[in-house]
Amino acid sequence: MKEFDYLIVGSGLFGATFAHQATKAGKRCLVIDKRAHLGGNVYCENIEGINVHKYGAHIFHTSNKKVWDFVNAIVEFNRYTNSPVANYKGKLYNLPFNMNTFYQMWGITTPAEAQEKIEEQKAEALAALKGHEPSNLEEQALTLVGKDIFEALIKEYTEKQWGRSCKDLPTFIIKRLPVRFIFDNNYFNDKYQGIPIGGYNKLIEGLLKGIETRTDVNFFTEYKNSWHDIAEKLVYTGALDEYFGYKLGKLDWRTVSFKTRIESTPNYQGNAVVNYTSHEQPYTRIIEHKHFEMFGAEVYNIPKTVISEEYSTEYKEGMEPYYPVNDDRNNALAEKYRYLASQENNVIFGGRLAQYKYYDMAPIIEQVLNIEKF
Numbered sequence: 598m599k600e601f602d603y604l605i606v607g608s609g610l611f612g613a614t615f616a617h618q619a620t621k622a623g624k625r626c627l628v629i630d631k632r633a634h635l636g637g638n639v640y641c642e643n644i645e646g647i648n649v650h651k652y653g654a655h656i657f658h659t660s661n662k663k664v665w666d667f668v669n670a671i672v673e674f675n676r677y678t679n680s681p682v683a684n685y686k687g688k689l690y691n692l693p694f695n696m697n698t699f700y701q702m703w704g705i706t707t708p709a710e711a712q713e714k715i716e717e718q719k720a721e722a723l724a725a726l727k728g729h730e731p732s733n734l735e736e737q738a739l740t741l742v743g744k745d746i747f748e749a750l751i752k753e754y755t756e757k758q759w760g761r762s763c764k765d766l767p768t769f770i771i772k773r774l775p776v777r778f779i780f781d782n783n784y785f786n787d788k789y790q791g792i793p794i795g796g797y798n799k800l801i802e803g804l805l806k807g808i809e810t811r812t813d814v815n816f817f818t819e820y821k822n823s824w825h826d827i828a829e830k831l832v833y834t835g836a837l838d839e840y841f842g843y844k845l846g847k848l849d850w851r852t853v854s855f856k857t858r859i860e861s862t863p864n865y866q867g868n869a870v871v872n873y874t875s876h877e878q879p880y881t882r883i884i885e886h887k888h889f890e891m892f893g894a895e896v897y898n899i900p901k902t903v904i905s906e907e908y909s910t911e912y913k914e915g916m917e918p919y920y921p922v923n924d925d926r927n928n929a930l931a932e933k934y935r936y937l938a939s940q941e942n943n944v945i946f947g948g949r950l951a952q953y954k955y956y957d958m959a960p961i962i963e964q965v966l967n968i969e970k971f
């Protein structure tokens with residue numbers, strides 16, 4: 598008999614949840630990760646007593662009660678509600694677009710006035726098209742929300758994200774731009790949201806409690822050719838193309854880089870997320886991490902704060918692969934790799950890297966909870 602039922606490559610939410618469920622079902626698991634820590638991209642680094650989201654801000658949200666009950670049974674979640682603010686040339690606007698935003702933009706106070714204003718501007722954009730379909734992101738967005746919202750809150754922010762003019766970006770990037778004619782700054786429509794009390798590391802520690810783990814271990818250098826000797830099956834959550842030695846070519850990614858620093862003030866921006874929607878700042882957002890877990894007067898219990906500026910960055914070798922690129926070349930290549938993956942015996946390809954697909958945290962957990970037999 599082999600030492601383990603499963604060798605699990607990657608200790609992110611897919612690997613950790615899989616290990617948890619398989620162990621509960623009586624299986625023996627070994628979890629390895631090439632990084633020096635467990636947790637994948639939800640890992641937090643403690644700086645000045647603040648949990649800093651090292652791989653980008655993570656806000657848990659779901660409408661799936663099964664997933665919500667599952668994570669809360671591991672660690673209780675707090676009441677954090679994502680309500681980002683946009684800063685355009687020094688003026689602040691609430692997001693997502695709602696009655697607060699419309700008041701800040703036009704001084705109007707009723708839903709009827711806001712609807713009228715937006716409809717008027719949408720009509721102007723449609724008239725300018727003279728019967729043609731929108732041919733780029735700029736035209737598309739103008740027909741969806743009109744010029745004032747587009748110019749202050751979408752145009753330059755999107756250009757920073759993509760490094761290209763909105764006139765040169767395809768329409769499919771923005772299919773819908775929801776507007777709310779109520780005073781509601783809650784970004785997500787989901788029933789449940791929050792952050793684990795004590796941070797995401799608590800969630801990962803809880804999932805992996807009692808399970809053998811090894812960090813600083815790269816599957817390709819230590820186990821690729823020998824995993825059969827120690828485990829019946831492999832769960833692989835690393836990059837899909839890397840597993841196959843890139844033999845069909847490399848998949849592209851988009852990435853974000855972070856400049857994180859300590860500020861000597863207890864409260865830098867009064868909110869976890871502030872989007873900078875003009876070209877005046879080179880970054881797209883500033884995250885102030887303490888606001889994910891400290892509320893009201895608690896913010897002042899720690900005299901310092903930690904902030905991260907986020908920069909949209911072209912992906913290069915050695916950077917963190919964050920978002921798959923869903924263009925024709927990459928979709929077709931990923932499909933070919935997925936076919937190869939389906940031909941591998943006793944290997945489960947799970948998670949965002951191995952499926953080459955963007956998933957929020959809750960759907961990743963849901964996938965594992967839906968596995969009927971381990």
Ligand SMILES: Cc1cc2nc3c(=O)[nH]c(=O)nc-3n(C[C@H](O)[C@H](O)[C@H](O)COP(=O)(O)OP(=O)(O)OC[C@H]3O[C@@H](n4cnc5c(N)ncnc54)[C@H](O)[C@@H]3O)c2cc1C
Nearest residue numbers: 607609610611631637638653655656816835948949957958
């Ligand atoms: C910038 C950013 C912000 C996000 N914000 C949110 C959010 O607010 N809300 C939300 O719900 N979701 C968010 N997500 C999505 C969330 O991060 C993913 O759903 C989640 O990380 C997926 O977990 P995973 O296990 O698939 O991948 P990961 O967390 O990436 O875990 C994969 C692990 O595999 C390891 N690994 C890879 N290759 C090897 C190898 N060869 N050998 C050993 N180990 C290896 C890696 O080191 C890593 O630890 C965000 C994603 C990004 C990129």
